[in-house]
Amino acid sequence: MDNAILIGLSRQSAMMRQMSVIANNIANMNTSGYKSQSMLFDEYVMPVASEASPDKSLSFVQDLGQFRNVADGAIQTTGNPLDVAITGEGFFKVQTAQGVRYTRDGHFQLDGSGQLVTQEGNPVLSDSGSPITFGADEGEITIARDGTITTSRPGTANSEQVRGKLGITTFANLQDMKSEENNLLSTTQTESPVQSVRVVQGSIEASNVKPIVEMTNMMTVQRSYESAQKLIEAADDMRRQAISQIAAAA
Amino acid sequence: MQALSIAATGMMAQQLNVEVISNNIANMSTTGFKKQRAEFQDLLYQNLRRVGTNSSDTGTVVPSGVQIGLGVKTGSVYRIMNQGDMDNTGNKLDVAIQGRGFFRVQLPSGEDAYTRAGNFSLSATGQIVTSDGYTVQPGITVPSDATDITISKDGQVQATMPGQTTAQVVGQLELATFPNDAGLDPQGDNLFLETAASGSPSVATPGSTGVGTLLQGFLETSNVNAVTEISSLITAQRAYEMNSKVITAADEMMSVTSNLK
Numbered sequence: 001m002d003n004a005i006l007i008g009l010s011r012q013s014a015m016m017r018q019m020s021v022i023a024n025n026i027a028n029m030n031t032s033g034y035k036s037q038s039m040l041f042d043e044y045v046m047p048v049a050s051e052a053s054p055d056k057s058l059s060f061v062q063d064l065g066q067f068r069n070v071a072d073g074a075i076q077t078t079g080n081p082l083d084v085a086i087t088g089e090g091f092f093k094v095q096t097a098q099g100v101r102y103t104r105d106g107h108f109q110l111d112g113s114g115q116l117v118t119q120e121g122n123p124v125l126s127d128s129g130s131p132i133t134f135g136a137d138e139g140e141i142t143i144a145r146d147g148t149i150t151t152s153r154p155g156t157a158n159s160e161q162v163r164g165k166l167g168i169t170t171f172a173n174l175q176d177m178k179s180e181e182n183n184l185l186s187t188t189q190t191e192s193p194v195q196s197v198r199v200v201q202g203s204i205e206a207s208n209v210k211p212i213v214e215m216t217n218m219m220t221v222q223r224s225y226e227s228a229q230k231l232i233e234a235a236d237d238m239r240r241q242a243i244s245q246i247a248a249a250a
Numbered sequence: 251m252q253a254l255s256i257a258a259t260g261m262m263a264q265q266l267n268v269e270v271i272s273n274n275i276a277n278m279s280t281t282g283f284k285k286q287r288a289e290f291q292d293l294l295y296q297n298l299r300r301v302g303t304n305s306s307d308t309g310t311v312v313p314s315g316v317q318i319g320l321g322v323k324t325g326s327v328y329r330i331m332n333q334g335d336m337d338n339t340g341n342k343l344d345v346a347i348q349g350r351g352f353f354r355v356q357l358p359s360g361e362d363a364y365t366r367a368g369n370f371s372l373s374a375t376g377q378i379v380t381s382d383g384y385t386v387q388p389g390i391t392v393p394s395d396a397t398d399i400t401i402s403k404d405g406q407v408q409a410t411m412p413g414q415t416t417a418q419v420v421g422q423l424e425l426a427t428f429p430n431d432a433g434l435d436p437q438g439d440n441l442f443l444e445t446a447a448s449g450s451p452s453v454a455t456p457g458s459t460g461v462g463t464l465l466q467g468f469l470e471t472s473n474v475n476a477v478t479e480i481s482s483l484i485t486a487q488r489a490y491e492m493n494s495k496v497i498t499a500a501d502e503m504m505s506v507t508s509n510l511k
Binding site: 012015016017019020021022023024026027028029030031032034037039040063064065066067068077078079080081105107109110111112113114119120134136137138139153159175176178179180181182183211214215218219221222225226229232233236 | 251252253254256257259260263264267287289290291292293294295298299312314315316317318319320321322325326328330331332349350427428429430432433445446447448449450452459460473478485486488489492493495496499500502503506507510
């Protein structure tokens with residue numbers, strides 16, 4: 001008898017989690033480089049329903065994992081020369097206190113000492129794995145399609161100078177990456193080079209959350225939650241009737 | 251129910267986004283104004299099933315765990331320091347900067363502030379001052395009987411005196427550059443202060459290596475682009491609405507539960 005209620009409950013708690021994931025996607029609709037996430041559910045089969053009916057099995061729902069949609073987000077032009085968007089595969093490398101982290105959020109800036117840093121002030125790494133520092137008199141910073149950084153001193157002829165290349169890397173399994181706060185991802189996989197790096201200067205990769213998809217998912221979750229509720233209510237009604245009828249018979 | 255608080259962080263972020271955009275639009279005609287942009291980041295993640303942990307004794311590994319993100323926060327509201335357009339005013343004491351650099355202005359407190367707004371005037375004593383009356387550094391005094399003032403590309407201020415054929419040099423304007431312009435602290439009145447993030451200023455004559463040049467009779471307009479701002483405003487408003495829908499939906503789910511009994 002309790003089984004119906006417990007199955008309904010397993011569905012409801014799964015729906016609650018999915019709702020949290022959808023809410024997080026919608027909250028991050030305008031977060032640069034954010035990748036939308038969706039839940040993966042699985043059937044958990046209990047072989048024996050009860051002692052009374054040993055040949056019947058019960059299936060509960062459980063949340064198996066999460067899927068990160070790694071599709072590119074839209075490229076949004078900001079006009080800031082230190083905003084860089086990656087089109088296609090690849091992640092920027094960022095040195096944090098906890099080790100190297102990866103991000104698609106290419107909103108960089110210079111700190112007081114002229115070092116290229118993220119919003120948190122963590123240095124952005126070059127392809128040789130070292131931070132990139134500019135001198136105070138280096139004016140125009142140009143980032144080419146392949147991530148090569150060139151600077152020039154305005155007012156001086158032939159002052160263009162190559163200052164290295166942005167470190168851009170990818171991984172064999174993009175699902176096996178852990179989301180951390182501040183748009184960073186971490187993984188224990190080894191870095192593999194990106195065949196053809198394509199970056200766009202003066203732009204930022206917008207979040208790839210599709211509002212319509214999220215809104216419809218939200219409606220589905222809400223209605224599924226209600227239907228699970230009906231299941232629980234029906235089971236509860238049956239029990240109530242059973243109690244009153246058996247009591248009347250006795 | 252986490253969805254409620256997650257959506258609330260989303261609404262707060264979009265509200266701030268609208269505030270930043272409205273400030274940009276409000277300053278669309280402010281001389282030397284540099285537009286701002288709000289940049290968002292995801293919040294902490296709760297690990298319900300940690301990615302990469304063993305899922306059996308034989309060493310199989312969970313390929314993608316269950317991580318519930320807890321919403322969004324504002325990473326930074328940064329200033330886009332690119333060049334504004336040049337507006338021809340014809341005023342002798344309007345000076346626009348082409349390229350990098352800020353005018354250095356002395357505040358009444360004695361501190362130095364920095365500005366891109368070159369709409370200067372003369373004070374009662376003939377000093378070049380900003381529209382608020384603060385002295386432009388280094389103090390330059392124009393003789394009261396000067397008939398004309400010329401400011402050259404590299405900042406030399408020359409005054410033509412009555413009865414003289416050659417103009418006389420009365421001072422030299424200077425520009426300050428910072429390693430990180432976006433790190434300056436805005437004070438209102440088009441003024442900025444130096445911070446640890448901006449780095450310390452290096453003062454040079456206009457036109458020297460890495461420093462912009464001056465243009466007399468022009469003002470630098472704000473670099474706000476109306477089309478971009480309005481489209482960002484629409485995006486922000488819709489995102490705000492969608493977050494509020496999540497709150498409604500989460501609320502209805504809770505009401506379903508509370509009606510169970």
